[in-house]
Amino acid sequence: MKFPFMRKLLTTTNFTDSATAVYMLVFLYTGINKLWWHHKFYAVLLKSPLLYKNAGFISWTIPLLELVICIALFFPLTRSMGLKAAVGLMAVFTAYICYMLLSSSSLPCSCGGVLNALSWPLHLVFNIFLFLLGLAAVLHPNQTLYCNKQEKPKTCRNE
Numbered sequence: 001m002k003f004p005f006m007r008k009l010l011t012t013t014n015f016t017d018s019a020t021a022v023y024m025l026v027f028l029y030t031g032i033n034k035l036w037w038h039h040k041f042y043a044v045l046l047k048s049p050l051l052y053k054n055a056g057f058i059s060w061t062i063p064l065l066e067l068v069i070c071i072a073l074f075f076p077l078t079r080s081m082g083l084k085a086a087v088g089l090m091a092v093f094t095a096y097i098c099y100m101l102l103s104s105s106s107l108p109c110s111c112g113g114v115l116n117a118l119s120w121p122l123h124l125v126f127n128i129f130l131f132l133l134g135l136a137a138v139l140h141p142n143q144t145l146y147c148n149k150q151e152k153p154k155t156c157r158n159e
Helices: 004-012 015-036 038-047 052-074 079-103 113-117 120-139
Strands: none
Touching: 015 038, 015 052, 015 079, 015 120, 038 052, 052 079, 079 120
């Protein structure tokens, strides 16, 4: 069964747009969740051996930063800067998880919703995947996901 609309969509959708959409979904979801359940997020940060001294500041800064980055990703003029900020923040989150896995026996999770259900090692894999996805989008912008051999878009590479 063929779906011509999918072929057209994939021909016109580039990798950067797809990575941006993924980051927007993740940051919107986690940012809202952390604000909605702020008291829980703050309580978990207080249990973190690395973050407890700045738990109050971090408990507001992280979710607001996630939402600001999400807004930056939405607008074409700020998308590139937003994607770089998203990858940077994901690098910080990934480094934090690595630090916690290597140094701590008690591992409080400050993520919200579905991500809270992941084990720490699985969360690390998820973050590494998001980091690499974003890094690839930053380093190789405008790569087309699908190249139709009859109509080669300008962003398609010759294979």
